[in-house]
Amino acid sequence: MSTALENPPPLPLTLVRATSEDTESAYREMLRIRRFEEAAARAYTQGRISGFLHLYIGQEAIAVGTAAALRFGDRVVTTYRDHGFALAMGSDAGQCMAELYGKATGLVGGVGGSMHYFDRAKGLWGGYAIVGNHLPIAAGHAFAARYKNEDIVTLVFMGDGAVGIGPAHEAMTLAGLWKLPIVFVVENNRYSMGTPLSRTLPVEDITARGPGYGIATDRFAVTDNFQVQDRLGAAIDRARRGEGATLVELLTYRFRGHSMSDPAKYRGPGELDSFRQLDPLEAARCALLNNHGLTEAQLDTLDDEVSDEMAEASAFAERSPVPDPSHRFRNVYVEE
């Protein structure tokens, strides 16, 4: 497990090379996710949101880099830790927040909650809560693209804890056998709930499984959104060219507990702080200040704008109506 550094690292090249505009908008997108989740966390502790709430804070660069690497029409499938992808891919923050509140105006009408964000128009194909069971589903999306001869790539994300479960194996087996246009991305945030990698992985390098499936691999520690965009972009292109699937392992870290109920006592001493120094959001912020000449004041304004958006999202969720009682019978079957 790549241990973190004492002092902030020099800015990653991929970040340094990016334009001011790209860096600023990426920073804004990452900040939107963080502020959204901070607002959600507050609402949760105030009892306005219930159920499970899994925060993405610390991993935002992955969703933002992914969104930038996709083409319109491409599909993203992920786990219950799905807020980041929704916001990065363009879902409305108000609808996202309303879903957490279980309101009729939510992304899926309040029936799904935090774990089941789906926004088809934006390319977000969910939002699944049974570990690993979305991987065959994603392989099915890729199968359909091939069947219909559509130029669509499916990206499916999973946690480090999901790689041992059977459905992951079966999905990768079929993707390798059928050379499906799909990218399997492991967001290795070092823990599955309270369990560190050392108690879940027989081999530290998850991509060592690739050769068994005949699929390409890539593995790296996430430094910034542009790096993610480039590296995932290469895997997406490979899939688009008809060269089959790739298994990508991203080393990342979550700054919050597994879910709101987890105090995360299992971290090593200083572990959290050292990883905070690698926070891609902070890196982007440094780049804007040091390399692109933005001022603290400008960044404060940007932050205010984002915070206002999220305050409005919360207000929207608050004032939205709960679903009509009759709606619980909706969508059990397709109403023809």
Next chain:
Amino acid sequence: MSTALENPPPLPLTLVRATSEDTESAYREMLRIRRFEEAAARAYTQGRISGFLHLYIGQEAIAVGTAAALRFGDRVVTTYRDHGFALAMGSDAGQCMAELYGKATGLVGGVGGSMHYFDRAKGLWGGYAIVGNHLPIAAGHAFAARYKNEDIVTLVFMGDGAVGIGPAHEAMTLAGLWKLPIVFVVENNRYSMGTPLSRTLPVEDITARGPGYGIATDRFAVTDNFQVQDRLGAAIDRARRGEGATLVELLTYRFRGHSMSDPAKYRGPGELDSFRQLDPLEAARCALLNNHGLTEAQLDTLDDEVSDEMAEASAFAERSPVPDPSHRFRNVYVEE
């Protein structure tokens, strides 16, 4: 896929090096399995046996080599293609045949049939019919040996068609993670039912999966029982020394269809004949005749003895009673 040769190959070294006694007894054991199954096949076509009947003919050297490599107390877990292991490990041919007939004197009292041979005293721990679902069970046997600090190794066999299914992945993940004293053996007989490897395996070399689980591997085309005994013996020793699991792929071939109902029309032209030339039973026969100076007459006598044993086994099955009607309620729960 190693293609077969035009003419019988020179005798394999492992076979040549074996003593007359060992060669003769191994030949006898392999012949017992073959004659047993030929008798079973006849009974099946005569309607005396029903259900599924999966023959092991062509793969006998694996069971015989395995039995010789085991220590008393070691455990063998296999699939529905289990007659060979039972006979090689010392189960009574009469009881085995009676099980096929669904008789009270069968190995498990007639409740299991061909697919569920279990003979605990002989180290045969089954006999499972759901593809792959015996692999976690076998890992559990290995877990128990470790837990109780017993010097016991578990060998678990699966077909080439089983390596893609989730339970195989989960069992190997746990075996690798916990360094369990177990050997996973794939009997690659080139087909899962009517489907050739090319339509089931993303990568031809099944042992390419080993590194992903952090378990050792071995892979070879089966030439004779002694070779199997040596190579599996090495994996068993590794497990016994506490060095963890091994994944072994054995390239073999079944001369009959998947089950009695399968005409096996899917074989390539000449495929069956070319593999027959590699029949380990025939190799042992040649060795006895050419290297150990046995005469055709002696081998005929041996064959007669074995055939008599199987005729008696069939007669025993025939004359055995069916289970008492009340026995269907037995063993649903443990009678305390």
Next chain:
Amino acid sequence: MPTIQIREAIRDAMRDEMRRDPNVYLMGEEVGHYNGAYKCSDGLLEEFGERRVVDTPIVETGFAGVGIGSAMCGLRPIIEFMTFNFSAVAFDQIINNAAKIHHMTGGQFKVPIVFRGPNAAAHMLGSTHSQAFDAIYGGIPGLKVVSVATPYDAKGLLKSAIRDENPVVFFESELMYSNKGEVPEEEYLIPIGLADIKRSGKDVTLITWGQGVQLSLNAAELAQSDGIDVEVIDLRTLRPMDEGAILRSVRKTHRAVVAFHGWPFASVGSHIVDLIQREAFDDLDAPVLKECYDDIPMAYAENLENLTIPTPERVYASIRSVAYADH
């Protein structure tokens, strides 16, 4: 009308629908080059090729999930389980994805998929290969569940299942694939959710489906021979259930028996008994009885299996009992 086997009716239904809609495809183990373990897809690979008749490795969770994921994209997969016993390793995909995706996505996605294959006991296959999944899938909201007993019903209902916008679990039987019956040349559909009176009678209502249908008709014959006129209702669909057909008949006969292949506890049979006593309590002249498997794993031995599975005689005894014929 031509007389064909159930396996041919199933094949014809799939062929018709695949010709009609390019988004319909068949996937499973041995469905293509082997033409199906029970030959229900004979000739389909030849006609439609490997793109639409897809042989899979033995990965039920994998290909069930691929089917579901492809259905979300507008395809209409037919997933064959070699037998429903093997759906147990794909259970999560069926109950948590197929059954719930339309609901949990707020209607953004549909899952028009058919899971089909033989269900319940065949002959001497042992405990793991002889299970009925009627109650298990019947109990899951979001699924539709069909169980057929004749070539005519098999073809008409499978075509409807393939066109249905919802996930449909479609039960067949190894024991019935060779059963013959008349099937019209011309196109027809049988709506999901409609029971069929396979024999009309006035004294006792015998409710059944799947392997229970022939069993029940035989039992009705026995009853007729001593003057009890039995009405045999073939549910054909378990979910949604044609409750009206059941209740109409019971209100006429005041007596009912349920006969089916499956275990008794929390069964579809229990559900039907519950329904009748709740909705027709005052019409009942006798308790409703069930005839089904003994509540035990199926043994391989032929004599034990035959004792575990309901016989016409056993069903007939229950008919006599509800008719108080022995008083």
Next chain:
Amino acid sequence: MPTIQIREAIRDAMRDEMRRDPNVYLMGEEVGHYNGAYKCSDGLLEEFGERRVVDTPIVETGFAGVGIGSAMCGLRPIIEFMTFNFSAVAFDQIINNAAKIHHMTGGQFKVPIVFRGPNAAAHMLGSTHSQAFDAIYGGIPGLKVVSVATPYDAKGLLKSAIRDENPVVFFESELMYSNKGEVPEEEYLIPIGLADIKRSGKDVTLITWGQGVQLSLNAAELAQSDGIDVEVIDLRTLRPMDEGAILRSVRKTHRAVVAFHGWPFASVGSHIVDLIQREAFDDLDAPVLKECYDDIPMAYAENLENLTIPTPERVYASIRSVAYADH
């Protein structure tokens, strides 16, 4: 008697049995270093170490199978499912291996194992995390199924389950883990298969278990307030079921309602209704009614979830109905 929470009663039962028998061990996700996702194994790792309190990766089929395989070797595993919703991915191991191995090996092997964890809906967890598996596992011969509602019952029954020679599915609930009750210091066992009358009454029999128990006691209070005296029977074990306790009560009250957390179709509730009308037909003065979840996937939204789950008021309405209190 000390008053403790259900989670403590469960922990104490496991600790007692692990102290008593070195072959008993606990395995599952987060059971060790995290002390259990719901803290039901608090302190066990500290006392027994990693050999006997085993944290696993997320591989339910894998560790369920390892548990079964180890039980065949004489160990007595307690397998914790973080919730039973996740047992769906281990379904085949439970129904085809745990439930059938003793039978299919002709009695050569036993599988003394406990699968335990929370079952049915908690609070706002959505459709995949709110399912009741009572009917699904209750329907499988070879399994025993227990469902507890009080600390006293939880401890006494879990100890019996751990000592049982058969596979036992043991249902708990996130919603009840903090419920308190008195539990004696000294050793006691509650036999599997015995119901408990949680409230005696003479007018209506209310049969329930698990999350339904408190619901039913509350409904009984409502009924009492307008003079209907309800007897509340907590089954505690679903398989084998204490049919005698149910029938004795119904023969006394002539009226029955079944209240539980779960879907209605082919449910344990249906089974109980079937049982009562079959065995006590002439004693019944009214149809037996069920109160349970609506037949739909559970929505996340709090108001929809509350409407889907039976309330004391809904159960009370059924009580009034079977008592013809509205006539």
